[in-house]
Amino acid sequence: MIGLLRRDLALAVRAGGGFGLSLAFFLIFTALVPFGIGPETGRLADIAAGLLWLGALLACLLSLDRIFQLDWEDGSLDLLATSPLPLEALAALKALAHWLTTGLPLVIAAPVLGLILNLPGPAYIPLVLSLLAGTPALSAIGTFGAALTVGIKRGGLLLSLLVLPLYVPTLLFGALAATRGAQGLDATTPLVLTLGITLGCMALLPFAAAAALRVNLR
Amino acid sequence: MFAPMSSIWEYANPRRFMATSAALLPWVVGLAAICLIGGLVWGFFFTPNDFRQGATVKIIYIHVPTAIMAINAWFMMLVCSLIWLIRRHHVSALAAKAAAPVGMVFTLIALFTGAVWGQPMWGTWWEWDPRLTSFLILFLFYLGYMALWEAIENPDQAADLTSVLCLVGSIFAILSRYALVFWNQGLHQGTTVSTVGVGVEENEGVSSVFLYPMLTSLAGFVFLFLALVLYRTRTEIRARRLKALIAQEQIA
Numbered sequence: 001m002i003g004l005l006r007r008d009l010a011l012a013v014r015a016g017g018g019f020g021l022s023l024a025f026f027l028i029f030t031a032l033v034p035f036g037i038g039p040e041t042g043r044l045a046d047i048a049a050g051l052l053w054l055g056a057l058l059a060c061l062l063s064l065d066r067i068f069q070l071d072w073e074d075g076s077l078d079l080l081a082t083s084p085l086p087l088e089a090l091a092a093l094k095a096l097a098h099w100l101t102t103g104l105p106l107v108i109a110a111p112v113l114g115l116i117l118n119l120p121g122p123a124y125i126p127l128v129l130s131l132l133a134g135t136p137a138l139s140a141i142g143t144f145g146a147a148l149t150v151g152i153k154r155g156g157l158l159l160s161l162l163v164l165p166l167y168v169p170t171l172l173f174g175a176l177a178a179t180r181g182a183q184g185l186d187a188t189t190p191l192v193l194t195l196g197i198t199l200g201c202m203a204l205l206p207f208a209a210a211a212a213l214r215v216n217l218r
Numbered sequence: 219m220f221a222p223m224s225s226i227w228e229y230a231n232p233r234r235f236m237a238t239s240a241a242l243l244p245w246v247v248g249l250a251a252i253c254l255i256g257g258l259v260w261g262f263f264f265t266p267n268d269f270r271q272g273a274t275v276k277i278i279y280i281h282v283p284t285a286i287m288a289i290n291a292w293f294m295m296l297v298c299s300l301i302w303l304i305r306r307h308h309v310s311a312l313a314a315k316a317a318a319p320v321g322m323v324f325t326l327i328a329l330f331t332g333a334v335w336g337q338p339m340w341g342t343w344w345e346w347d348p349r350l351t352s353f354l355i356l357f358l359f360y361l362g363y364m365a366l367w368e369a370i371e372n373p374d375q376a377a378d379l380t381s382v383l384c385l386v387g388s389i390f391a392i393l394s395r396y397a398l399v400f401w402n403q404g405l406h407q408g409t410t411v412s413t414v415g416v417g418v419e420e421n422e423g424v425s426s427v428f429l430y431p432m433l434t435s436l437a438g439f440v441f442l443f444l445a446l447v448l449y450r451t452r453t454e455i456r457a458r459r460l461k462a463l464i465a466q467e468q469i470a
Contacts, residue, residue: 144386148379152369161365162383165358166390169397176401193400197393208386215378 001085001093008097011070022102023109026059030113041118048117049127049178055113056106056131057138057171063102064142065159067094068150068213077150081217091209092202095136095143103135119182126181130194134174137198140205141166147209151216170197230307232455239448246448250441257435265428277335279432283439285328288356291321291443295363296388299381309451311377312458314384315367316450320443322360329353348398355394359387373458 012019033051034044071077080090110131111124119127145163149155177190229235261279298314301307332350333343344350366383370376 148366148383149369151375155369158362158365158369161358162362165355165362165394166387168355168394169390172394172397172401190400193397205386208382211382212379215375215382218375 001089004080004085004090005093005097008094009100012066012097012101019101019105022059022063023105025062026055026106026109027113029055029058030117033117045118045120045182048114048119049123049182050175051117052110052114052119052127053131053134053171053175053178056103056110056135057167059106060102060135060138060142061160061163061167063098064146064163065149065156067098067143067146069146072150077213078217081213087210087213088206091143091147091206091213094146095140095202095206095209098143099136099139103131103139107131107135122184123178123182126187126191127178130174130177130181130187130191133177133191133195133198134170137170137194137201138167140198140201141170144205144209144212147212147216150213170194170201173197227305227307230305230309232309235309236452236455239452243445243448243452246441246445250438250445253434253438253441255438257431257433257438261428261431261435265431274335274338275428277331278428279435281328281331281335282432283436284324284331285353286436287439287443288321288324288328288353291317291324292356292359292388292391294447295321295384299384302377303381303385308377308458309455311381312454313447313451314380315377316454317443317447318360318364318367320446320450322357322364324439324443325353325357325360329357348395348401351398352391352395355398356391359391363387 030052033055037043037047068077071080081087107128111119111128114124114127142163145159145166148162149159152158173190173194177187177194180190181187229238258279262276265276267273267275295314295317298310298317301310302314329350332353336345337343363380363383366380367376370379
């Protein structure tokens, strides 16, 4: 299991594309926002927390189709499926690897990008905490979506259509925690709810993802 | 032995289903037509205008039934998906496939009539109210479900994957519904608009003058949904038979 995780991490870091790409997308998204809505710092400060959440979500979405697609194309997914490792564990590991290579860098980059969006001072800690609590759910849900669409050629757009509605509760609570933090309000309740969604997704969705993988590998 | 239970499962046999649905379909269509025409004509022409809402109150006869059916269509798809996953009855999977576009159109009608009603009443076509937003999300779920059916060529594989999506989607749809309540209260408290609501609560305290035609048209929409789903399921079964025949011909 650890070996598989290290393999996925090494592939993501060395094979190009996955690791830096979503981070770069996050940066570009944040840089484009002021062009879209104007450079007034007051207005930017109001929406910065929600925008950073949205940007992180989209950056996460961008790299989802790589979770299983490459392994599917070169046949290693079949090998993994016939290995003694249960498919549920494989799905959970893939989600973990995706989070480590996409979610975690986004969480670390978010406060830096918060600076250029003029994020208010008290918002930094709730923002990072809510992203830390919420991005694992994004990876787990995304792994399920990737497992559903792994056999489909050019399934990227379909994957977004399937996954984005599933992202609604996570985004809602996560962004709510961040914006409440930015307004100086108590962010504990949405933070706890975000964490609840994450834990629920991590516990249940690997089973759904494994079921979808089994169908696709049949 | 198990008379009531086994009678349901007999319709897992496509031939049996086709025979019964052929006999049933004209009756369901007839009932749908009678209830819809009766309920809507009664509602539109023989009920008074509301003293505050005026004639716009009459949109209730379309809006509320379609909204109720939009949710129940998804629920029916969930039950059918479970039956398919557990007992592998093809008719069940095809019925779920057949119900999706009907449910999607009902969702769209409910959203559209709600907007038409909201414009004069609330002064806006759209409000990020939890109910409205959850219907928009339900619409997206229908779209994704249908797109997944279209994208996969092998029918059994498509039925499996869409069933799994339907199960997971149902959980997230319910989660979104209650998350949205939290979200709206969290952002702007005490919005008068959301206390009026656009759904079933509105009927409580609605005088029977409006209620009975609404219930008639609700029955009409239930029968309309049944008729459309039966009809579409029959078409799906026929399409699959046709495919099998063509495949046989090519082998021979």
